[in-house]
Amino acid sequence: MSACFWVFTTLYLYTSNASPITGISSSKTIESLATNQQLYDGETLVSPDQRFELGFFCPSNPCKDVKFLGIWYKNIAPTTVVWVANRKRPIRRTSSGVHLMLDDYGVFVIQDGSKRVIWRSPPKNYSPSVGRKPVLQLLQSGNLVVRDCDINLSCGGYIWESFNHPSDTLLPGMELSLDYGSRLRYRAITSWRKKDDPSDGDFKFGFDRSVQAPQLVLTKENGVRLSRWGPWDGQKFSGMNSLMDNPILSPTLRFDDDQVSLKFEALNQSILLRLVLSPLGSLQFLWWKSKNEGWITILTLNKDNCDRIGSCGPYGICYSDDPSCRCLEEGFMAISSVDWCGFECSSGCKRKNDLNCTAGDGFLKYEQMKLPDNSSVWGALSINECENKCAKECSCMGYTSLNMYGNGSIICVVWLNDLIDLRTVHGGGNDIYIRMSHIELGIHLLTNLF
Ligand SMILES: *[C@@H]1O[C@H](CO)[C@@H](O)[C@H](O)[C@H]1NC(C)=O
Ligand SMILES: *[C@@H]1O[C@H](CO)[C@@H](O)[C@H](O)[C@H]1NC(C)=O
Numbered sequence: 001m002s003a004c005f006w007v008f009t010t011l012y013l014y015t016s017n018a019s020p021i022t023g024i025s026s027s028k029t030i031e032s033l034a035t036n037q038q039l040y041d042g043e044t045l046v047s048p049d050q051r052f053e054l055g056f057f058c059p060s061n062p063c064k065d066v067k068f069l070g071i072w073y074k075n076i077a078p079t080t081v082v083w084v085a086n087r088k089r090p091i092r093r094t095s096s097g098v099h100l101m102l103d104d105y106g107v108f109v110i111q112d113g114s115k116r117v118i119w120r121s122p123p124k125n126y127s128p129s130v131g132r133k134p135v136l137q138l139l140q141s142g143n144l145v146v147r148d149c150d151i152n153l154s155c156g157g158y159i160w161e162s163f164n165h166p167s168d169t170l171l172p173g174m175e176l177s178l179d180y181g182s183r184l185r186y187r188a189i190t191s192w193r194k195k196d197d198p199s200d201g202d203f204k205f206g207f208d209r210s211v212q213a214p215q216l217v218l219t220k221e222n223g224v225r226l227s228r229w230g231p232w233d234g235q236k237f238s239g240m241n242s243l244m245d246n247p248i249l250s251p252t253l254r255f256d257d258d259q260v261s262l263k264f265e266a267l268n269q270s271i272l273l274r275l276v277l278s279p280l281g282s283l284q285f286l287w288w289k290s291k292n293e294g295w296i297t298i299l300t301l302n303k304d305n306c307d308r309i310g311s312c313g314p315y316g317i318c319y320s321d322d323p324s325c326r327c328l329e330e331g332f333m334a335i336s337s338v339d340w341c342g343f344e345c346s347s348g349c350k351r352k353n354d355l356n357c358t359a360g361d362g363f364l365k366y367e368q369m370k371l372p373d374n375s376s377v378w379g380a381l382s383i384n385e386c387e388n389k390c391a392k393e394c395s396c397m398g399y400t401s402l403n404m405y406g407n408g409s410i411i412c413v414v415w416l417n418d419l420i421d422l423r424t425v426h427g428g429g430n431d432i433y434i435r436m437s438h439i440e441l442g443i444h445l446l447t448n449l450f
């Protein structure tokens with residue numbers, strides 16, 4: 001009988017004297033929420049290190065008609081929200097007695113004073129065993145978790161975690177992921193609709209489900225692809241060296257079975273860092289410098305015209321120093337020679353000499369390139385096997401070898417269509433072998449013969 005007696009209220013509820021965030025006045029803060037407690041509008045759940053706080057907030061100031069349940073940094077003004085629970089189901093400001101509660105099955109529910117449910121987290125296929133109950137906690141990382149705990153708050157694994165349901169922000173330790181098996185299990189970030197409206201906006205950033213070698217893609221509504229990083233070569237997303245060569249954060253890509261996931265860590269744990277996708281589709285790493293300086297942009301990942309997928313068309317190369325397009329150095333010429341790229345750049349380039357696959361084409365090596373879009377993966381093959389296989393497949397326009405999994409296995413990556421979205425990236429690119437007519441390669445063949 002005594003095992004079922006719950007004492008969380010007295011043990012874990014205390015009044016905070018910390019100063020409230022501008023626009024949000026918390027009357028009371030708690031460290032965990034048990035099934036017999038409620039978190040009312042105005043109260044907050046805080047992480048043990050006081051870095052993050054969960055509560056009800058108004059996205060607009062002054063507060064207009066709706067409220068949301070979310071997580072923000074506790075001691076930063078103006079309020080910076082990093083996660084929102086009920087993006088699709090806002091709380092009318094006129095609702096009274098709004099509170100959060102956790103049921104016996106680990107589902108947490110936002111309801112009003114008359115117990116009308118406004119939003120609930122998805123069911124979790126959990127029922128507690130004797131002497132155990134679910135508890136809601138906000139961890140130091142900013143991850144909101146439902147855990148299975150005993151009476152002494154000794155807790156087991158996570159029944160649910162907010163890190164698996166990202167909003168518009170990726171915090172250190174949080175993952176973007178894709179399961180190549182189902183392609184449905186997918187974790188991406190989605191922009192807010194407007195600065196003062198956290199409902200789902202038009203922009204999404206996550207792994208690219210339409211290609212085989214892992215790359216990340218920014219899309220807008222209807223899945224139109226705007227900008228991409230990648231493919232991953234074991235160390236970096238091809239062309240994205242800025243993500244590697246900076247003193248503030250480090251990315252990690254992980255492969256397990258069919259799943260690939262990416263997270264980043266702050267190199268100094270005590271700094272505040274976030275990757276956020278703005279309502280206008282800008283993707284930025286921000287760093288909290290100080291009260292006076294606020295959030296500093298340390299990286300903008302889609303900043304110029306060259307970051308737009310295919311901005312120079314097939315076989316075109318984009319140059320961002322002098323925003324313009326040129327054709328691949330050898331064997332290609334602009335399709336529309338009239339003022340190419342003065343007005344419309346995406347028409348791209350064509351071959352000076354046609355390919356003749358049956359007679360036998362060759363390959364020319366280009367170095368330091370951002371690898372093209374729409375890759376296919378042909379598995380572990382030596383570079384020679386990869387070339388031979390690509391040569392026999394007439395639609396194969398290029399190939400390369402990548403230590404994609406970072407474990408030494410050399411993976412053959414090929415492109416079975418015209419090559420699009422190429423760039424020259426000194427220090428951050430990769431080699432690619434591009435199919436060429438043997439007429440173009442004549443000179444190279446001759447050198448090989450003698
Ligand atoms: C809880 O802690 C008390 C005192 O330390 C201990 O006697 C009791 O066995 C613990 N209960 C459980 C379920 O671990
Ligand atoms: C980490 O950041 C904190 C706060 O900015 C600073 O005081 C500390 O010296 C840094 N530590 C390292 C190892 O750079």
Ligand SMILES: *[C@@H]1O[C@H](CO)[C@@H](O)[C@H](O)[C@H]1NC(C)=O
Binds near residue numbers: 356358359
């Ligand atoms: C391809 O090369 C073969 C052999 O040299 C030749 O017979 C054929 O006409 C060529 N095809 C084209 C489309 O040029």
Ligand SMILES: *[C@@H]1O[C@H](CO)[C@@H](O)[C@H](O)[C@H]1NC(C)=O
Binds near residue numbers: 375376416
């Ligand atoms: C991507 O490549 C596949 C073949 O691997 C092709 O069927 C598809 O049309 C290509 N998509 C684009 C947008 O080029």
Ligand SMILES: *[C@@H]1O[C@H](CO)[C@@H](O)[C@H](O)[C@H]1NC(C)=O
Binds near residue numbers: 405
């Ligand atoms: C490298 O990782 C891939 C994917 O997990 C796996 O298929 C492959 O066998 C691994 N290679 C080695 C040499 O361990």
